[in-house]
Amino acid sequence: xxxxxxxxxxxxxKLLAAEAGEKEYRGKQIADLVYRQGCRGxxxxxxxxxxxxxxxxxxxxxxxxQIVKTRRGKDRTFKVLLTPAxxxxxxxxxxxxxxxxxxxxxxxxxxxxxxxxxxxxAGGFKRNLAAGEIxxxxxxxxxxxxxxxxxxxxxxxxxxxxxxxxxPLMNYEATLTAVKLLNSELKVGMRNIxxxxxxxxxxxxRVAREHLQLTLAISLHASExxxxxxxxxxxxxxxxxxxxxxxxxxxxxxxxxxxxEYCLLAGVNDSPSEAARLAELLKGMNCHVNLIPFNPxxxxxxxxxxxxxxxxxxxxxxxxxxxxxxxxxRGAGIEAACGQLRRMQRQ
Ligand code: SF4
Numbered sequence: 383x384x385x386x387x388x389x390x391x392x393x394x395x396k397l398l399a400a401e402a403g404e405k406e407y408r409g410k411q412i413a414d415l416v417y418r419q420g421c422r423g424x425x426x427x428x429x430x431x432x433x434x435x436x437x438x439x440x441x442x443x444x445x446x447x448q449i450v451k452t453r454r455g456k457d458r459t460f461k462v463l464l465t466p467a468x469x470x471x472x473x474x475x476x477x478x479x480x481x482x483x484x485x486x487x488x489x490x491x492x493x494x495x496x497x498x499x500x501x502x503x504a505g506g507f508k509r510n511l512a513a514g515e516i517x518x519x520x521x522x523x524x525x526x527x528x529x530x531x532x533x534x535x536x537x538x539x540x541x542x543x544x545x546x547x548x549x550p551l552m553n554y555e556a557t558l559t560a561v562k563l564l565n566s567e568l569k570v571g572m573r574n575i576x577x578x579x580x581x582x583x584x585x586x587x588r589v590a591r592e593h594l595q596l597t598l599a600i601s602l603h604a605s606e607x608x609x610x611x612x613x614x615x616x617x618x619x620x621x622x623x624x625x626x627x628x629x630x631x632x633x634x635x636x637x638x639x640x641x642x643e644y645c646l647l648a649g650v651n652d653s654p655s656e657a658a659r660l661a662e663l664l665k666g667m668n669c670h671v672n673l674i675p676f677n678p679x680x681x682x683x684x685x686x687x688x689x690x691x692x693x694x695x696x697x698x699x700x701x702x703x704x705x706x707x708x709x710x711x712r713g714a715g716i717e718a719a720c721g722q723l724r725r726m727q728r729q
Contacts, residue, residue: 386445386467387416387424387438388521389514389559391566402437412438417517417567420525422446443467445514447522458532464522466491466515470508473546474519476539478532482574484541485523487516489557490548495580495616497603499647501679502547503616511548513559519546520568542570545578545599551585558589561596572596578643583620586628590635598632599672600625601643604651605659613651626663633668640669646692647676648685657695661702670705 390398396409411429415421423446424439447464450471454460458478466472475486493500494507520539527533542564544550550557557577564570578599579585589598602622604610611618629640642664646652660671673696675686687695692708699706 383468384443385441386512386514387412387442388445388467388517389512389556389563391563398442399434402434404431404434408434413567416444417521417563420521445512445518447472447515447518449522449526452526454530460526460530460532462522462526464519466511466518468509468512468515472511472515472519474523475546476523476527476532478527482540483524483527483533483537484543485520485539486543486545487519487560488546488548489516489544489550489553493548494552495549495614497580497614497616499613499645499676499679499682499684501682504681510553510556513556513563516544516556516560517563517568520564520570538568539570541574541576543576543578543599545576549580549582549585550577551579551582551589554585554588558592561594576641580614581617581620581625581628583624583628586625586632590628590632593636595636595638597638597641598629598636599641599643600629601645602626602660603643603645603647605656605663609651609656613647622663626667629669630667640667642669642671643674644671645674645676646687646695648687648691650684652687652691652695654694654698657698658702661699661704664704665702670707671699673706673708675708 392410392413395412396406399406399408408430415427421427422444424435424442424444427435445467447466449462450465451463452460461473461475464472464474470491472488472491474488477484488511490510491508492505493502496503520542524539528535528537544557561575564575565572572595576597576599577589578601580601603613607621610622632640673692675692676684696706696708
């Protein structure tokens with residue numbers, strides 16, 4: 383199997399050129415081609431000498447995916463089902479806002495955590511994605527956004543959220559390599575990159591010690607361990623207290639305010655007493671809570687909360703001095719709850 387050029391840094395590409403007996407600047411040329419000019423194949427790198435091209439072609443591929451399906455939403459959102467370089471199916475989402483364009487990427491094919499409300503979890507874990515396969519999603523979503531006129535021809539993805547299929551911190555090396563290259567090669571600001579974790583505690587401590595300015599979002603979805611274990615069985619070994627403590631550590635190490643995600647499920651975790659317990663758990667912490675009304679998933683019995691219940695939940699948190707936002711429900715018409723498009727493909 384060929385190795386991928388996407389996922390290699392400028393320095394690594396220079397070394398690769400030197401290994402082939404070429405001048406170092408050829409490495410920089412490859413970085414320009416794969417990260418900034420959308421080059422999809424070694425054979426298309428016409429500004430490289432033919433001998434170097436054929437040397438490269440024996441061992442390397444660029445690492446671009448194929449688009450299998452695109453679903454467009456009414457709210458300037460789209461979702462692509464992709465076959466990544468090393469095969470299978472993954473999903474990525476593009477979202478246009480007035481002031482930015484955001485791409486949501488997957489980090490694994492499937493997921494081992496098995497959250498009871500999630501379509502990806504229902505399919506089990508298949509494999510980790512390579513760093514290049516993660517970066518490809520941002521390039522591909524950017525290209526689709528230009529074709530769909532959601533971005534101008536010279537526009538680019540400004541924000542990346544690691545919130546698609548898979549748990550990013552359980553594919554740590556590839557995730558961090560992708561984060562650093564998105565920043566250095568694709569010029570996505572570090573503060574505009576969000577890693578969303580389901581609460582994988584060792585990963586939170588580890589990423590804190592990278593001392594990067596990225597945003598960390600931790601999904602809690604419960605204020606009480608029994609409910610959390612039911613919703614997120616694959617992380618039962620970590621209590622909510624352990625997870626919140628890891629979030630405090632992240633703030634101490636990086637100075638970055640942590641976001642806690644809380645998916646509101648009618649009759650399961652949306653009562654005022656649960657909101658009060660959550661406020662108590664997060665008391666005194668520099669954080670904010672993002673409430674996400676559940677996006678219905680076929681085959682799951684959960685329902686979104688009533689509007690008055692989510693308003694009450696929010697009020698209780700605010701009364702406890704916890705800053706709260708409620709995420710806009712975008713992409714419901716394109717099966718934008720994680721893993722749904724891929725699941726349809728497999729049926
Ligand atoms: S919600 Fe995230 S962590 Fe949980 S099963 Fe789905 S992809 Fe995995």
